[in-house]
Amino acid sequence: MILALQLSHFSAAFLFALFSSIVFGICFRNNTREMVRYGAYCFAVFIVGMWIAGWVMWIIHH
Amino acid sequence: MADTQTSTPPSQTRAVAAPTLTAMSVVAPAVGWLIPGAGHLIQKRWLRGLLLMISVVAMFAFGLAMDGKIYQSNTGDLLDILGFISDLGAGALYILGRMLDWGGNAIYIATADYGTKFIAVAGLLNIISAVDAYHIAIGKKQ
Numbered sequence: 001m002i003l004a005l006q007l008s009h010f011s012a013a014f015l016f017a018l019f020s021s022i023v024f025g026i027c028f029r030n031n032t033r034e035m036v037r038y039g040a041y042c043f044a045v046f047i048v049g050m051w052i053a054g055w056v057m058w059i060i061h062h
Numbered sequence: 063m064a065d066t067q068t069s070t071p072p073s074q075t076r077a078v079a080a081p082t083l084t085a086m087s088v089v090a091p092a093v094g095w096l097i098p099g100a101g102h103l104i105q106k107r108w109l110r111g112l113l114l115m116i117s118v119v120a121m122f123a124f125g126l127a128m129d130g131k132i133y134q135s136n137t138g139d140l141l142d143i144l145g146f147i148s149d150l151g152a153g154a155l156y157i158l159g160r161m162l163d164w165g166g167n168a169i170y171i172a173t174a175d176y177g178t179k180f181i182a183v184a185g186l187l188n189i190i191s192a193v194d195a196y197h198i199a200i201g202k203k204q
Binding site: 004007015016020023030031 | 110113114116117118120121124127128129171173174176177179180183184187190191193194203204
């Protein structure tokens, strides 16, 4: 490809979290309500984990 | 000595029995692997199938758009073999990508490495969804 899509770290991680959470929610739970809850939980864990990891890396760097 | 095997209730025997092999239990995961989400669609799980299809295809497409690499089968490097197995999980997307020579460039920007991971994870997520289609087909899941 000539022009590559250049996403920021956060945008790439956000998309990764979004798509992964949808699949996890659908595949690892049995009914619709549980799927939505588990998908939202996975998404929150991804985002919060990324935020914490970002600050940990900032602290190590400084 | 009492025979413990004969005292097992029939309901418990049924609970541990192996799932019956039906045509759908073979076709659903195979179709689900080949076309992301199709294993759910052929079992009339329309919304789930559509969401799985969008997620896997979008992830694969974003990976390609970020100039990610699609692994080949015969490089001999262990990490490349693992990458190949992950990519192969995307089914027809992988086959199409190899046929059209997508994702063959050397990685020269940071986002291209993200793209490579997006492609690999799209394949792994598709394997999870194909297994889920199998579970629906054998009645283990609604």
